[in-house]
Structures are given as C-alpha cells and as structure tokens.
Amino acid sequence: MKELRIDFEDNKDNDIDTLSKEILLRVKELKENRNIDIEALIISLPSYRTIINEEILESLGDIDIFVSNAMSEKEDTNKVTVIVKEKEIFRIALDGPSASGKSTIAKILSGILGIKYLDTGAMYRAITYYLTKNNANLECEKDIDSKLNDINISYLKEDILINEEVVTDKLRTDIINKNVSLVSSYSSVREKLVNIQRDIARKNSIILDGRDIGTVVLPNAEYKFFLIASAEERAKRRLNDNESKSNYSYEKILEDIKRRDYLDSTRKISPLKKAENAIEIDSTNMTINEVVENILEYIRGIK
Structure with a gap:
C-alpha cells in the first residue's frame, strides 16, 4: 500500500473545526493532483491538540482515520503530519x-x-x-x-x-x-x-x-x-x-x-x-x- 505525506504548521489560535478544514483541503488537493483513491488517514497532531472533527473529513468518502499526538521534545511544536494511505488496487x-x-x-x-x-x-x-x-x-x-x-x-x-x-x-x-x-x-x-x-x-x-x-x-x-x-x-x-x-x-x-x-x-x-x-x-x-x-x-x- 502506497503512503503519501503532508506536513504543515498549525496555528494555536485556530479552533478544531478550522484545523480539520485545513486537513481536508490539503488531502483533497493531494487526491486531485495524484488522482488517488484513499484507504486511510493517519494524522499526527501537536501536543496541545487531542482531537479533530472527523465529520468534516466525511466528504473524502468511506475511509479510516487514526489520530495521535506528535512525539517531540519540543512541547510547543505546532507541526501537523498527515499520512495518506492509498488503496491497493488490483x-x-x-x-x-x-x-x-x-x-x-x-x-x-x-x-x-x-x-x-x-x-x-x-x-x-x-x-x-x-x-x-x-x-x-x-x-x-x-x-x-x-x-x-x-x-x-x-x-x-x-x-x-x-x-x-x-x-x-x-x-x-x-x-x-x-x-x-x-x-x-x-x-x-x-x-x-x-x-x-x-x-x-x-x-x-x-x-x-x-x-x-x-x-x-x-x-x-x-x-x-x-x-x-x-x-x-x-x-x-x-x-x-x-x-x-x-x-x-x-x-x-x-x-x-x-x-x-x-x-x-x-x-x-x-x-x-x-x-x-x-x-x-x-x-x-x-x-x-x-x-x-x-x-x-x-x-x-x-x-
């Protein structure tokens, strides 16, 4: 199964919905540019966040979503990483x-x-x-x-x-x-x-x-x-x-x-x-x- 990675910076002032919409936008851009079918998303959030609004991501279709916190020595890191797992097609x-x-x-x-x-x-x-x-x-x-x-x-x-x-x-x-x-x-x-x-x-x-x-x-x-x-x-x-x-x-x-x-x-x-x-x-x-x-x-x- 192929994996594609998206990295971007989060703004602490953003609410959960804003972050979720940003993730949706980035994934949609990747999906359209690469013409891929998505199996799952693995989302690594900054330490100050614990959830996203999965309902906002529902427009991507029936996919699995896994959310975790980034493991980093810098507690104030604002990095968001999204791993996009492409469906294995045969x-x-x-x-x-x-x-x-x-x-x-x-x-x-x-x-x-x-x-x-x-x-x-x-x-x-x-x-x-x-x-x-x-x-x-x-x-x-x-x-x-x-x-x-x-x-x-x-x-x-x-x-x-x-x-x-x-x-x-x-x-x-x-x-x-x-x-x-x-x-x-x-x-x-x-x-x-x-x-x-x-x-x-x-x-x-x-x-x-x-x-x-x-x-x-x-x-x-x-x-x-x-x-x-x-x-x-x-x-x-x-x-x-x-x-x-x-x-x-x-x-x-x-x-x-x-x-x-x-x-x-x-x-x-x-x-x-x-x-x-x-x-x-x-x-x-x-x-x-x-x-x-x-x-x-x-x-x-x-x-």
Whole structure:
C-alpha cells in the first residue's frame, strides 16, 4: 500500500473545526493532483491538540482515520503530519470461450476477495438485446453505429440496465446467444464498451471476465487467467444452466458453441486470444470449487 505525506504548521489560535478544514483541503488537493483513491488517514497532531472533527473529513468518502499526538521534545511544536494511505488496487482478467464458466467463477472470486465484479459479456448481451428489440439490421454496421449513441448502460446493484430498463433476465435467450458474437465483432460496439470497462476498472479492485480482457481491455492487469474446457463439456453446462433461457437441444447448443468459438477467435477486432502472460486452466474435468481454489492459489502466491 502506497503512503503519501503532508506536513504543515498549525496555528494555536485556530479552533478544531478550522484545523480539520485545513486537513481536508490539503488531502483533497493531494487526491486531485495524484488522482488517488484513499484507504486511510493517519494524522499526527501537536501536543496541545487531542482531537479533530472527523465529520468534516466525511466528504473524502468511506475511509479510516487514526489520530495521535506528535512525539517531540519540543512541547510547543505546532507541526501537523498527515499520512495518506492509498488503496491497493488490483485487477483480475478472466478470459475464455463461451460457456467455459467465466461468469460463475468470477462471481465466486469477487465474493471471496471482496472486490467488484464486472460481467463484460452481459454488457455485449445488453446491447444485442437493445438492437434486436429495436429492429436493427445486425448485418449492417452503419445501422448499429447510428443507434449506439442512444444506448446508456448502467448498473443498479447486481442488475444491468439499458436506458433505465432492467434487462438482466432477458440476456440468455436463444436470439441473444445467436447474435451476440456478431454484434461484439463491430469496432464501434467494442470501443464504446471497452471505454466504459476501463473507466470502471481504473479506480477499483475488480475482476472482469470476457474474451479480450487480458489482451485489450486490461493488458496491464495484475492477474490474468484463461479458462478453457472442451466444447462438449461447455454444451453440457449450458444445457444445465439455470440462468439460461435457451430452448435448444444439446446438439444444437454444441453446434452454436462451436460456431461462436469460430466467430470469436477469427474476428478482426479483439479476437478471443490468450494473453501471453495469462495462466491457462482447463476446467473440463474440474469442479467449480477446484477452479476457484486453483486461481486463488496463484493470486495468494502459493503456486
């Protein structure tokens, strides 16, 4: 965790509120100049002070504040020292083909590690949902481009919204499954969503899953994993997926997965590809818990 230091002189005539406002001002200046996210403040006060007004510092957000008196031979010292502890931010990129278990694994890791989770696949599905609902010509990139500025993606807790419509439960239908790879292949769609994804990941410890997270979206992610499984195993998982709204048979799902693998890996823009420094995990014969534990061992430095 990085630490930054602020030193300044206090005026004995100032009241507690004035001192607290001065601390707030100095920390805000540092925060804005360095573009940092703060975890905690350690404030060392002159010997003649014992407290500050922590309510004044609440505008900095949810941070820990520790206050102590300076240890000095000069009892009349008026020096104030503020140690700003920066939040430790790390990003996990979890890539892999369709139905390889990325979203399930990412959600579990998010809960264990206490970090945010961003389902990038759901974002592409949400755009596909909007386009099909509004009768866009999915074969015509110009038609799609003309509609992108009308699309606003947001989140409300665990729900994804398109123009304030909750669409979470509408993203696993056969029509979405069939068309999401095509929609995802267009450069304008990818540019719009990649910018959103990078902005979200910029100041948060987070796990993102997708097909190009480690290669394009977050090439500097601290941890990268590439999750694979046989097409047959992935088809079985999709068939038994409680969240899936598909009415396809196993054979049809298998055919669709192989088609999507081809489209995702051969598209010109950000193809499905393992990052050079990503750790590959074949989950074909592994349980969900085994995959999670495997990834955690790498993150914790056990492997």
